Amino acid sequence: MTRTMQPIRRFAASAGGLLLLAACASVPMPPTEALKAAEQAIASAEKARVADHASPELGEAREKLTAANAAVQKEDMVVAQRLAEQSRADAELALAKSEAAKAKAVNDEMKTSTEAMKQEMQRNPGVK
Amino acid sequence: MKTSSHSFKLLAIAAAAAMMLSACSSGPTRPEGADEVRGKLTQLQSDAQLATLAPVAIKEAEAAVVAAEEPREDLEQGRHLVTIADRKVDTARAQAQARLTEDQRKVLSAQREGARLESRTREADIARSDANIARADADLSRSQAEMARMDTDAAKQKAAELQRQIAELNAKATERGLVVTLGDVLFATGRSELKGGSASNLSKLAAFLKQYPDRTVLIEGHTDNVGSDASNVSLSQRRADSVKSYLVGQGVGAARLTSSGMGEGSPTAGNESATGRQQNRRVEVVISNPLVSTLR
Incomplete structure (x- = not known):
């Protein structure tokens, strides 16, 4: 009887532990993936010369990455994970906004040159 | 007896696990700001020009908003998910806006080409009219020369x-x-x-x-x-x-x-x-x- 009870109890205990783990996810492991993703997102944004335009989002992304690393040092992995994820989201937003701004700048330049051409034509007396 | 003691112990463990679980999720509330993010997303999705231009980003934003809307006990996590969702919606809008801007470029390019063509045509017209004037001048001097020659001929004949x-x-x-x-x-x-x-x-x-x-x-x-x-x-x-x-x-x-x-x-x-x-x-x-x- 004790022989049969033993494995069951062991199973039940470990199942309970697993449930607990899954429920609160509080195992202190550094959020390596999230930190790496945030670093890559910031690097991409920098590569796209986002800093050329004033970008509060990119600044925020950098600050959050720094804070995430600090949280890892304090073994506050939950906070580190969140900060890393937010850092990445900020950096991706910075990149997207920068791309949109660049596209707009190109269009504006085209409009300006078209307008300039039209105006020049109007100034030109045309056929003498 | 064997089965009853077994069942009881199982039940006890399960109950304990359930209690632990409920400790993490009891009194769930919809995180603050989730509604606003949903509103922003809906606005983007119902924008006829932008909605179809960044499908992947909009899908990701949708998933992030759904996650943010989930009622939860952990307020920090709730705020975090709302923040993430907010950024993702903004990112999707910016991407769609960039695509739209790029699409408009074809029209702008055509307009610029049109203006350039018109300007070239105008220049060509001017050049052509200059050429016409020059040709007319040449014609005139030729006919003057001709007339002079005729005059000379006439004068010779008269003489x-x-x-x-x-x-x-x-x-x-x-x-x-x-x-x-x-x-x-x-x-x-x-x-x-x-x-x-x-x-x-x-x-x-x-x-x-x-x-x-x-x-x-x-x-x-x-x-x-x-x-x-x-x-x-x-x-x-x-x-x-x-x-x-x-x-x-x-x-x-x-x-x-x-x-x-x-x-x-x-x-x-x-x-x-x-x-x-x-x-x-x-x-x-x-x-x-x-x-x-x-x-x-």
Whole structure:
């Protein structure tokens, strides 16, 4: 009887532990993936010369990455994970906004040159 | 007994696990700000221009909003998920906006090409009109040259015609002008009336004078030395007058014609011989001739 009870109890205990783990996810492991993703997102944004335009989002992304690393040092992995994820989201937003701004700048330049051409034509007396 | 104790223990563990679980999720609330993020997403999704332009980003944003909307006990986690969702919605909108801007570029490019083409066309028009003006100038100078050539031709023809007429009149170009010498065959001895038959020679002179109306004419009568000076002057004057009145009768303006009797004072030959005297009896018609110089 004790022989049969033993494995069951062991199973039940470990199942309970697993449930607990899954429920609160509080195992202190550094959020390596999230930190790496945030670093890559910031690097991409920098590569796209986002800093050329004033970008509060990119600044925020950098600050959050720094804070995430600090949280890892304090073994506050939950906070580190969140900060890393937010850092990445900020950096991706910075990149997207920068791309949109660049596209707009190109269009504006085209409009300006078209307008300039039209105006020049109007100034030109045309056929003498 | 075996099964009941087993079941009880299982139940107890399960209950404990359930309690633990519920400890993490009891009193769940919808995180603050989730509704606003949902609102932003809906706005993007219902934007006819942007909704289809960033499908992947919008899908990710949708998933993030759904996660943020989930009611939860952990307020920090809730705020975190709302923040993430907010960024993802903004990112999706920015990506869609970038795509839209890029799509509009085709139209802008076409507009610019249109303007450029128009400007080139205008330049070409100007160039063409310049060329036309230049061509017209060239045409004009060509036709002027042509006209000048024609003028020259006409002048040459006129000059040739004049030469011919002068030759016909037996006129001589002298410093005084063209001198046509009408012999004494025109008049009977001692008479001043024109003989019949002399008209053909005089009519040529009349025609010539009518053709060159800008010339004035001096008609001089001359005699030989036979008879008195006074009678010779008088006779020569009358003969000159006869010629003048003939010419006036032919339509030559009297104002252009001056007649004078020179008498015997300007012989062209000696009066010793009959031939010399005959040569001296004459009427000279001097046609003032500015054309003499151009004839040479």
